[in-house]
Amino acid sequence: MTALDVQALKKEFPLLTRDRGDRPLVYLDSAASAQPPQAVLDAMDDYYVTTHANVHRGVYAIAEEATRRLEAARVKLGRFIGAPQPEREVIFTKNATEAINLVAYAWGRHNLRRGNVVVLSEIEHHANLVPWLMLKDELGIELRYIPLGRDFHLDLTDLDRLVAGARLVGVTAASNVLGTVVDLAPIVAAAHATGAVVLVDGAQLAPHRRVDVAAADIDFFALTGHKMLGPTGIGALWARAELLETMPPFLGGGEMISDVRLDGFLPNELPWKFEAGTPPIAEAIGLGAAVDYLEAVGLDAIGAHETALVGYALEKLTAAYDEIRVFGPAPDPVRRSGVISFAFDGVHPHDVAQVLDQSGICVRAGHHCAKPLMRVLGVAATTRASLYLYNDESDIDALVGGLATVRKLFSR
Amino acid sequence: MNELEDLYREIILDHYRSPRNRGELPVPPAHRVEGFNPLCGDEIVIFLDVRDGVLEDLKISGRGCSISQSSASMMSAAVKGLPVDEVHRLVRSFKSMMTIEGPPANAGAPDEPTVEPVDPATLGELGALQGVVKFPVRIKCATLAWNALTQGLDEIAVGSAGGA
Known part of the structure; x- marks a missing residue:
């Protein structure tokens, strides 16, 4: 079979x-956490055994090799989900939750005002609910929800009315409870028709089905490594480069700047503008190996x-x-x-x-x-x-x- | 299978299927308190009727697993009609039984009552819950109602001390 x-x-x-x-x-x-294959463990092990050093800093050979492996993992992951510019549009995060929080924090606080509408669905994981509920408390945004139908699919009957005037529509690609794989196309079309950006929580889809963020015509896509055969502690946000360029940084610190003076700073280029501090290098490399494994199968x-x-x-x-x-x-x-x-x-x-x-x-x-x-x-x-x-x-x-x-x- | 039968003893399943003191009491005069287990979504609501230092009546509603529901039911049967200070003593004994390491050798601060090691046999039906200790995740289920009860009694004490 x-x-x-x-x-x-x-x-x-x-x-x-x-x-x-x-x-x-x-x-x-x-669906909670997948088991990693030996190839993923080996990739992380080999990194620590042969080439561990901090990235984007050292000029010595192993530091350059560490940087090369980290950036290669980024490009692999980007290609895996159909990113048009994998080297600039994939932001490494701790998990999908942090990826969604990045959108709520950097895009949301920059673009949403009191009374603005964000549309989610009734089947969302807390990761795609609580960041927006926090903005509701903080900014006074209005939240609306696409309801669940009796067939355990989202009920899109009232979609046009629901999304009318919305600034962002955020939905899961696949429910972690029901096993429902959401039909994104009509949601994306309705959202874009009203001028809203579309955030997709892909944590439960990316491990199991081919994803093409460009063909799906979405704006943000969040995933996590440990549900797709990778290690914990690594996830990613993909977003269209034009959007990332207009967004202010998320966390501040090293790596995310191009210059710092005592009275201000200039953010780094994409994607590092959104990656403050030393990234989880081994975990990113492990995720890259997981992508290789999934592609091979x-x-x-x-x-x-x-x-x-x-x-x-x-x-x-x-x-x-x-x-x-x-x-x-x-x-x-x-x-x-x-x-x-x-x-x-x-x-x-x-x-x-x-x-x-x-x-x-x-x-x-x-x-x-x-x-x-x-x-x-x-x-x-x-x-x-x-x-x-x-x-x-x-x-x-x-x-x-x-x-x-x-x-x-x-x-x- | 033995461990499982030790966890799901007949008396526990009996209280799960036929919970005692189930329902609600009018508020006021009764005091209402809620308890949640954020891990599993179990919730419990306890209605307490304390008069002249005695827990005259209590009712329990909410929903949860066999361990949390049977523990709440057994608790209600054990504490109903007891003076509040005896209720507190029973709570301490029960929670001592529910501790993985057992009570600390020389228990804590002077204002904290010393917890004596408890022989489950002295706890009557409640002793049946000692099998839960072998399943650490479930200890929270077993103590959910007891923590809510303590909270409720403390709230009532504060309320009456404040002259409310």
Whole structure:
């Protein structure tokens, strides 16, 4: 059912194949954080072992090599998401959250005034809600929300009215709770028609589907490294160079300046204008290696694999358990990711996850940093299993088997 | 499986399925206090009716996992009708049982009551929750209601001291 040789692939992920005695790891939490392959660990290791030095400063050989590797990672990542000017438009950040905060801080404070409208959606992660709620408190901007439809896709019926007069429209590309892959095209068209810029939270899409920021005609795109096989501590913001040029800097310090006097400073060129202080060099290089890995496997193959596997999982889960209610759209090659959130009737998600853990099955339970969405769904929390390229039917079968223990324990 | 059965004891599941003292009390005269577990979204609301230094009645609403709900239910059964100072003593005993390292050897500042090591057997039904300690993430679930109760009693004490 799949073009990927998962058995061979899995061997390249040390944590997934580590001997754990009689309890093999069934890792179904890649939407929270994916496991890095050996190639990513090697790239970071090699950097520290052979060429660690601070970047953009030293004239000696290893410092130049460190700078070269950092900038090569930037260009790789930019090309990976279709950036027209990868060497200038990709800003390294700590994660997607910091990337969105950069937009809210540098673009938002420079462009938004009291009463201005920012449009988000009901399915956003807190990362794309709280920065704007902070601006609401600080500047008095108005927030509007694209609602969730009954089919677990965004309801775009009222889109034109919602975005009318907006300055920014910020939406997730793929929900970390529902597995919904958002149809960006009509949102981008409506936003641009009214003169708004478009921010896309790509944290849950970039690891799983081919992204082309230029073809999508968006303005800002945020991603994080550790969900796409890279290390933690590294993410990125892509933005159109024209926008970045008009924005004031974000954090101030070394690296982001071209001159400093006691009475003022001149910011550096793009992209370093937005990168104050020594960057996470090894992490950026690790992310570059993760991009190489994803390119080698192929995003199309990964997408097809996940679509097949999520179909298998939904069928098995709902066939085996009447108690299960899935919060998410039907399987679809384009509009559905490998994230499966569900309620297990009569058992709280925390208890479900606790029982599954005893069988070595890692799933997430909670509100998934999307409390407004939980309220829309009418639940306090869900159990979430999320798939990636290294998962296969055996992981799903283990999940289905593990849930039998949940049923047994709680129907005593 | 043994660890799991130790965590999800029959008495815990019984309180989860049939929570005691569930509901609300009119405010005032009752005092209302909320507790949240930001990690999992569990929330609890406790209504306290304290008269003449005695916790005459309490009701609990909210939602959460089996551990937080059963702990709240068992707590309500244990503290209802007790003098407030005995409630505080029970809270300290329970929280001592819920501490991973156990109570510190010579407990803290002079104004802080010394916490005696607690034999779970003396806590009655509440002793069933000691299995939670092996699952550190769940300790917050088990103590959610107890922290809210303490907060509520403190608020009532401050309110009456201020002559409100």
